[in-house]
Amino acid sequence: MDDDSRYEAVHSRDERFDGVFFTAVLTTGIYCRPSCPARTPKRENVRFYRSAAAAQAAGYRACRRCRPDTVPGSAEWDVRADAVGRAMRLIGDGVVDREGVSGLARRLGYSARQVQRQLTAELGAGPVALARCRRAQTARILLRTTGLPITEVAFAAGFASVRQFNETIREVYDLTPTEVRGASGGTPADAEGVSLRLAHRGPYAAGPVFDFLARRAIAGVEEVVGEPGARCYRRTLALPYGHAVAEVGEYGGPGWLPCRLVLSDLRDLGCAVQRLRRLFDLDADPYAVTERLGADARLGPLVREAEGLRSPGAVDGQELAVRAVLGQQVTVAAARTLAGRLVAAYGKPLPHASGGLTRLFPAAEALAEAPLAELGMPAARRECLRTLTTALADGAVVLDPGADREQVERELINLRGIGPWTAGYVRMRALGDPDVFLPGDVGVRQGLALLGATAADAGDWRPWRSYALHHLWRAAATGTRTAGRTG
Structure with missing residues (x-):
């Protein structure tokens, strides 16, 4: 997009571009999301930025009406597999806060100077500014949703000092931390936890996503409770500083x-x-996905039936890789049973159970030396699982959000017992690749047959073949046929 087309998006308050770019107004010193309901500023008074961090670095504060710091992230970072896309995913995961810029650069295989240069060139802000923007948003959530003392909020959000915290909040929001908290004073920081909203862009087909997760939920680690339409997905999370229960x-x-x-x-x-x-x-x-897949004569009816269908990822790459190996050559239900046995035998118990959630998924280090006899699966697959977890534990294979997708796929296929299906499935879910196709998958073959399509037709669905996979799986599960069916 050029600046004129960006201004047209602002003028039409087009929410499709929320998070893709940000609009700053010279006369007010405020930056907004493109869909901000305020009166559209004059073109000569508008400047555009690729990130909220760049707008903040230029001296603009966040609009209190449209709250541009709460928009979904740019879909570009999910699609892109280059150094900048990988860096953005790692920064979002908190790597800069935990390991510094040098740690980020080491994970990417570049020097800190190269990372700074590339991010600044594309986003107008370096890794420190981008991480600072993330910390400010975390602080705002804690101020608004908990009753924690402000000093504790500062350190929980990742700030090095209370002074740095106060200065950042005032610069970003033009408010003191107390003013951000507001009159409500938040809620007590107890077992009720932190409540927040997870923003998304465009339509969201929640039903199929929750169906997908429910079929694969592992006893002790995950559960889906409630009736369709009002369900709640719950799971345990192993995190850098501790653990969590998420709903x-x-x-x-x-x-x-x-x-x-x-x-x-x-x-x-x-x-x-x-x-x-x-x-x-x-x-x-979802707009870009629908534009591409919805125009296909075979997939189009499925896309329109499940508008906004997503391609679920993973909360932990190592966990997903282990689950993929357990799912080799067996049904989803059988893989779920095997994973439940694995968790019961090697998962770390929670200090206190939460409903049906009792354990964390076992770490690769714990599985690398485990006998795995409890699983009751063929010796060759047990050995494959041990080979994988050893490679994950010693760092020979890295599945963090910034991993190089092509390199990881090659490394996985080189491990004994792992083939293209497993490597592709890990690439799609653990690394968030939107363009993976699994032609050997049974559900995919069934879905293609129902559509009257072949694996060769998948080339027309680039760069969104991962989403096409989910439509095919859904068609296979429901027996849906489309007008593209022939013969």
């Missing part, structure tokens, strides 16, 4: 899903939110 509702208001997090360490709030966003694919661009 996400099937339906919220327009553009968001309700969420509640009970954290053992509030410093994990931002990381937990980003991992849930990846699991529910909340930063996707």
